Amino acid sequence: MAKITLEKIKKKKVASLSSQVAAKILSLLVSIVTGGIIARTIGPVELGNLTIAVTILALLSPIATLGINESLSALLCENIDNDKLVCTSLLLRAISAIVLGVLILPICYMLMNRELFYLILLAYLAMLSTIFDVFELKLFNEEKGWLVSRINIFQCIAEFFATLSVWMIVPSVIGFATITVIKNCTKSLLLFCTFTEIGINQVRKLFQYFDTSIAKSLLKRSLPLMISALSIVVYMKSDLILIGILSSTESIGFYSVSVKCAESLYFLPAIFSQTLFPAVGSFLTLGDDKKGVKLFYRQSWLLGVSMMIITVTVLPNVVTLVYGAEFSDSILPIYLLVPASFAVAMGCSTSVWLNLKGYVNLIALRSLVGAITNIILDFALIPHYNINGAAVATSISYLISVYLVGIIDTRTRENTKMALYPFSACN
DSSP, X not given: OOOXXXXXXXXXXXXXXXXXXXXXXXXXXXXXXXXXXXXHXXXXXXXXXXXXXXXXXXXXXXXXXXXXXXXXXXXXXXXXXXXXXXXXXXXXXXXXXXXXXXXXXXXXXXXXXXXXXXXXXXXXXXXXXXXXXXXXXXXXXXXXXXXXHHHHHHHHHHHHHHHHHHHHHOOSHXXXXXXXXXXXXXXXXXXXXXXXXXXXXXXXXXXXXXXXXHHHHHHHHHHHXXXXXXXXXXXXHHHHHHHHHHSOHHHHHHHHHHHHHHGGGTHHHHHHHHHHHHHHHHHHHTXXXXXXXXXXXXHHHHHHHXXXXXXXXXXXXXXXXXXXXXXXXXXXXHXXXXXXXXXXXXXXXXXXXXXXXXXXXXXXXXXXXXXXXXXXXXXXXXXXXXXHHHHHHHHHHHHHHHHHHHHHSTTTHHHHHHHHOXXXXXX
């Protein structure tokens, strides 16, 4: 039986991985600069209002995406017509997002003040424009991550110049809210044009490629992943909502900066896991499960530790340098979010194994456990420790969601122990 070694994986993946990391580093730098401009211009309170609008849509986005992106990554590794699979995914996502908008936007218009409604409307348009992300997954599956990184670079350029234009012409919270729409639309247009080049020649064929049987299979597999994604968003974003309820809008502004800085590194495990997804699938197919996955976990473990070190040594200085002394209250929560960085790195890698093994219900369960834990801890800690309590709640809930469920379930116990410390000798 053929063996897949780490060296072979590196030869196939290093170009794709390095180009994506380079593009994401550029995106990170642009995000830091533009984030600083926005925060310094509108201040903590208006930043809090903008964060509320974005958070509300983030909580609804898993319903709009139906968990399709997560299941599509796995299904693309199977023997299915990829063009039909991708186009069916696109149309399902489009229908779901439009229906959500029809249901939610009128309610927001009736219940919210005009500025907050406009912010939510812009956040919805930004979310709607992400439906073409399914094309990105197809490019990853075809080992064309370098092409995705080029698209991301153009997206960064659009974001940077849009921010400068708004800053010079209409420096308002509404103006800055349009930047995400411009950024996402740029990426979607480029992805659509790229997908046209690599397989579909006319827009009408998107509808011709829709397949009812594939749609049923997608939805059946996606439902648990949608619940998982919803749970993840809840315990990533519920802090912001609860801070608004239990504290103040200004505190939301401070904590949003802490979270933005801490989450700025989360793209690393996401890219790493997405790029190596097909390779891990090959490990399982060739029966080299334990050895191959352990090698994968070792890299993820080291990545998680590296993220913790960067979070402690670099990110607090970013707050002072970019956002200014006005946001000094955002620094301590960054230190308290350090364990979450490691949990995210291992969570991404273990999710790959769970997805390929078909344990999608466990992905949903551990996300749900994490969300419930986070909300309980938020209610206990935020009234006493404000945003610092929210940061502690997040770190604890992340670690519990990644490891506790896996240890308790007998099907995943051995794999979870491997993820805890993957440096023992491979048998």
